[in-house]
Amino acid sequence: MSAxxxxxDVKKRFGSNVVLDGITLDIAKGESLVVIGGSGTGKxxxxxxxxxxxxxxxxxxxxxxxxxxxxxxxIMDKIGMLxxxxxxxxxxxxxxxxxxxxxxxxxxxxxxxxxxxAIEKLAxxxxxxxxxxxxxxxxSGGMQKRVGLAxxxxxxxxxxxxxxxxTGLDPIMSGVINSLIREIVVELGVTAVTITHDMSSVxxxxxxxxxxxxGKLRWHGKVADIDNSGDAYxxxxxxGRAEGPIExxx
Amino acid sequence: MQAITxxxxxxxxxxxxxxxxxxxxxxxxxxxxRALSALPTGPFYSRELAxxxxxxxxxxxxxxxxTALFTGGALALQIYAGGARFNxxxxxxxxxxxxxxxxxxxVLGGLMVAxxxxxxxxxxxxxxxxxxQIDALTTLSADPMKYLVLPRLLAATxxxxxxxxxxxxxxxxxxxxxxxxRLDFNAGAYVTNTIDFLEVGxxxxxxxxxxxxxxxxxxxxxxxGYHSGRGALGVGQAxxxxxxxxxxxxxxxxxxxxxxLFPA
Numbered sequence: 001m002s003a004x005x006x007x008x009d010v011k012k013r014f015g016s017n018v019v020l021d022g023i024t025l026d027i028a029k030g031e032s033l034v035v036i037g038g039s040g041t042g043k044x045x046x047x048x049x050x051x052x053x054x055x056x057x058x059x060x061x062x063x064x065x066x067x068x069x070x071x072x073x074x075i076m077d078k079i080g081m082l083x084x085x086x087x088x089x090x091x092x093x094x095x096x097x098x099x100x101x102x103x104x105x106x107x108x109x110x111x112x113x114x115x116x117x118a119i120e121k122l123a124x125x126x127x128x129x130x131x132x133x134x135x136x137x138x139x140s141g142g143m144q145k146r147v148g149l150a151x152x153x154x155x156x157x158x159x160x161x162x163x164x165x166x167t168g169l170d171p172i173m174s175g176v177i178n179s180l181i182r183e184i185v186v187e188l189g190v191t192a193v194t195i196t197h198d199m200s201s202v203x204x205x206x207x208x209x210x211x212x213x214x215g216k217l218r219w220h221g222k223v224a225d226i227d228n229s230g231d232a233y234x235x236x237x238x239x240g241r242a243e244g245p246i247e248x249x250x
Numbered sequence: 251m252q253a254i255t256x257x258x259x260x261x262x263x264x265x266x267x268x269x270x271x272x273x274x275x276x277x278x279x280x281x282x283x284r285a286l287s288a289l290p291t292g293p294f295y296s297r298e299l300a301x302x303x304x305x306x307x308x309x310x311x312x313x314x315x316x317t318a319l320f321t322g323g324a325l326a327l328q329i330y331a332g333g334a335r336f337n338x339x340x341x342x343x344x345x346x347x348x349x350x351x352x353x354x355x356x357v358l359g360g361l362m363v364a365x366x367x368x369x370x371x372x373x374x375x376x377x378x379x380x381x382x383q384i385d386a387l388t389t390l391s392a393d394p395m396k397y398l399v400l401p402r403l404l405a406a407t408x409x410x411x412x413x414x415x416x417x418x419x420x421x422x423x424x425x426x427x428x429x430x431x432r433l434d435f436n437a438g439a440y441v442t443n444t445i446d447f448l449e450v451g452x453x454x455x456x457x458x459x460x461x462x463x464x465x466x467x468x469x470x471x472x473x474x475g476y477h478s479g480r481g482a483l484g485v486g487q488a489x490x491x492x493x494x495x496x497x498x499x500x501x502x503x504x505x506x507x508x509x510x511l512f513p514a
Contacts, residue, residue: 053385076391087386090377091301101390105293151390161389 003062004029004159004191005050010059011215012045019045020056021215032185032192034206034223036199036237038246041212043195047161050193051079064158080152080190082181084164086144088136094147095132098122101155121150125180142173146180153184160185162194166201178204199238202226211237213246281473285399298401306367306402306468307409311416313366314359318417321354322346322424330433342433343440344447346425351448352512355418356410356456357504360463363410364496368471371402372492375475376485384476399476402468410464411457418456455511462507463500470496 003026012020019042027033035043048054050061052068052075061068063075088097098118102109109117119129125146136144145165152160162181166174178201185192185205194205202209206223211234219234226238236244325346333339375398378384387394422444429435471492478488 048385051385051389053388071388071393073391076389079389081386081389083382083386085381087382089383089386100392104390104392 002029003027004031004064005193006062007046007050008060008062010046010049010056010061012042012049012054012056012058018215020049022059023212023215023217024059025210025217025220027191027193029191030189032182032194032205032207033210034194034196034202034208035210035212036196036202037212037218038237039197042215043212044163046212047163047193047195051076051081051161077155078158079161080155080157080159081161082145082148082152082163082165084167086136086141086148088144088147088151090136093133093135094122094139095119097136097147098150098154100151107155118150118154121154122147124153124184125150126176141168142170142177145169145173145177149177149180149184153188156188157190159191159193160188162192162196162205164196164198165194166196166198171200174198174200175204181205199240202238278469278473281399281476282403282469285395285403285469285472288393288396288400289404293396295397295401298397299405302401302405303409305370306363306405306464307413310363310366310409310413313362314413314417315420317358317362318350318355318421319424321358322350322421322426323428325349325354325421326425326428326433330429339433340443342425342429342435343443346429347422347444347448348452350421350425351418351452351456353456353504353508355421356414356460356463357500359414359417359460360410360467360500360504361497363406363413363464364467364470364500365493367406368467368492368496369489371468371471372475372478372489373485375472376478376488379476379478380480380485394476399472402472403465406464406468407461408464410467411460413464414456414460415453418453455507458511459504459507462503466499466503467496470499 005027007023007025010020010023011018023042023046035046037043045054049056050063050068052070052072055070064078066072066075068075088094089100092100095115095118096103098121099109099114101107102114102117103111115132119132122129122132127143127146127150131139131143131147136147139147165177165181169177181192181194182205184190192205194201196202203223209219209221209223209226210217211219211231213233219229219231221229226234229235232245236246326342329342329345330339333341375384378398384394384398387397426437426440426444429440430437474488474492474495478484
C-alpha cells in the first residue's frame with residue numbers, strides 16, 4: 001500500500017528541549033494509526049508538524065506525495081481534524097461550524113445547501129437538527145466532540161486527525177465517540193491518525209499503533225500485537241504501571 | 251574591576267532592551283504587512299467585515315458620545331474661566347470647536363475605543379488561540395490573517411473617523427449646552443461663531459487622525475491576541491498589553507500627525 005503520510009527523520013527542539021528526535025514513519029492509505037506516549041513526549045508536536053503548523057528543524061514530511069512546507073492549502077483541503085477541546089468557533093452556530101469549509105473558498109455552497117449538508121453530517125454523528133442553531137457554549141462536552149467530528153468529515157476529507165478524542169468525557173461517552181470514529185473511518189475509507197492516552201480508544205480505533213517516548217519512535221506495529229510486543233516501555237504504558245522504565249515523574 | 255563589570259552589565263541590559271524593542275517592532279510591522287498583503291489576494295470575508303463594523307462602530311457609539319459630551323462641556327467651562335482672565339470669554343465657541351474637532355474628538359475617542367475594542371479583540375483572539383480555534387481555522391483552509399485580522403483592521407480604520415465625527419458633533423453640542431444654559435451665551439451667536447470659525451481642514455485632519463487611531467487599536471488588539479500566551483493569565487496579559495500599547499501608540503502618533511498636518 002502506498003504511504004499517504006510519510007515522515008522522514010523529523011527532529012524538533014524548543015530551546016534545549018528535544019521534542020522529536022529523528023521520527024521516521026509511513027502511514028498507508030486507509031490505515032488507522034494511533035500514536036500513544038506520555039504527556040510531553042512530542043505527539044502533538046508531530047501532529048502539528050504534519051499539519052504544517054510547526055516547522056521541523058530537520059527531516060521532511062509528505063502528505064499524499066506533497067512535501068509539507070508550512071501552511072499549504074492543497075494539503076489542508078485533504079484534511080479533517082477533531083481537536084482535543086473541539087475548537088468550535090464560539091461566534092458561529094453549530095451548523096455554520098460544521099459547514100464552515102463548505103461556505104468558503106472554491107467549493108462554496110449556497111447557504112441553504114450547506115445547512116442541509118451540515119444537518120446531514122450532524123445526524124451521522126447522532127445529533128438532531130434541533131442543535132443546528134445552538135451555539136457551542138450551549139452544548140455539553142460530548143456534544144461538542146460530536147459537532148467537531150461532524151465538522152471534520154463535512155468536506156469528505158482523505159485524512160482525518162483526532163487529537164485526544166475522548167479526553168474529558170465519561171467512559172460511556174468515550175465509548176460512543178470511539179465507536180463513531182471507527183465507523184466513520186471504515187465507512188469513508190479515510191486515513192486516520194489519532195493521538196490519545198486512552199487505551200480503550202487505541203483498541204477501538206487502531207489498525208496500527210506507534211509509541212513515542214523521549215522524542216523517538218519506541219514501537220510501531222499492529223494493534224493486535226501490542227499485548228505481546230516484548231517492549232518494556234509499551235508494556236508499562238498500556239498497563240498503566242507506575243513501575244518500569246518510564247519515569248513516573250516527568 | 252568590579253565597577254567595570256557592573257558598567258558592562260548595565261550596558262548589556264540596555265543593549266538587550268534595545269534589541270528586544272527592535273524585535274517587537276519588527277514583529278509588529280511584519281504582522282501588519284502579512285495582514286494587509288491578504289487584501290488584494292482574497293478571499294475577502296465581507297460578512298466578517300460587516301460584523302466587525304457593527305461591533306467596533308455601532309456598539310462604541312455610546313461610550314464615544316458620552317465621553318465627547320462631557321468633555322465638550324468641561325472644555326467650555328475651562329475656556330470660559332481662562333478667557334475671563336483676559337476678558338476673552340467670547341472665544342469659547344471657537345476654541346471648543348477647534349479643540350474638539352482637531353484633538354479631543356479623535357484622541358479621546360481613540361482612547362475610549364482602545365479600552366473597549368482593543369481589549370475585546372485581544373481577549374477574543376487570545377481565547378481562540380488558547381482553545382485552538384485559530385489552528386482549527388488553518389486546518390479548515392481559512393487563513394486566520396484573512397478571516398480574523400484583516401476584517402478587524404479594515405473595520406476599525408473605516409469606522410473610527412465616523413465615530414470621531416459623531417464625537418465632534420456631540421462634543422460641540424456639550425460645549426453649546428454648557429455655554430448657553432450655564433454661562434448665558436446667546437444660542438444663535440454661539441452656533442454662528444462655531445460655524446464661521448471652523449475650516450474644512452480642521453475637520454479632515456481630525457478624521458485622518460481617527461482613521462490612523464482605528465488602525466492602531468485593531469492592530470494592537472489582533473497582534474497581542476494572536477500571540478497570546480497559554481491559559482487565563484496569557485489571555486489577561488494579552489488584553490492588558492493591547493490596551494496599554496494601543497493607548498501609548500495613539501498618543502505618540504497623535505503628536506507625529508499633528509506635526510505633519512499642522513507644521514509650526
